[in-house]
Amino acid sequence: DAMVIQNPRYQVTQFGKPVTLSCSQTLNHNVMYWYQQKSSQAPKLLFHYYDKDFNNEADTPDNFQSRRPNTSFCFLDIRSPGLGDAAMYLCATSRGGTSYEQYFGPGTRLTVT
């Protein structure tokens, strides 16, 4: 089945230690998104790629970076995680063009110790 895959599902990192979360998709979609979701809240968009074009949200901290080396993969790098960065991180894709319904991965739950 075509899908959005996130690895790992659970990640523990130390305060200030860089961490990378990964996302891959077999849908061949043009757009890939990274969201942060804290408990009982709506997902908060951090940034997205439309093909190779990177689009950062105005309120996304500089501590968060992203890479998309090819159509299938997208990475979220947190350079110096703080305790406030503990959250569920969701990757999503959409076809783009005139179709913007999004397909989500299962998420990576990040714990910062």
Next chain:
Amino acid sequence: GNSVTQMEGPVTLSEEAFLTINCTYTATGYPSLFWYVQYPGEGLQLLLKATKADDKGSNKGFEATYRKETTSFHLEKGSVQVSDSAVYFCALHTGTASKLTFGTGTRLQVTL
């Protein structure tokens, strides 16, 4: 700007009860509307969608009708099950932007 307003949760229902979760929106142009469901510990799943006025989206017994006159897209189900317990998000997309605007989510708890 665009915004989505959902009813406050949690909504607690007995199994087989009728469900309504209200969603209203403010948008420029003619948005597409979506309902997503998030089960505990998982990502969001697209539940249903409607792309123009008077369209009805339906899936797994859930329905929602795009009402332009009342700018609403309320989610309904005739008989809920315990397995429907989840958080439901209403969302919209409009124009050429690549992103969705989400509501705050409504938690549904169904009990036996």
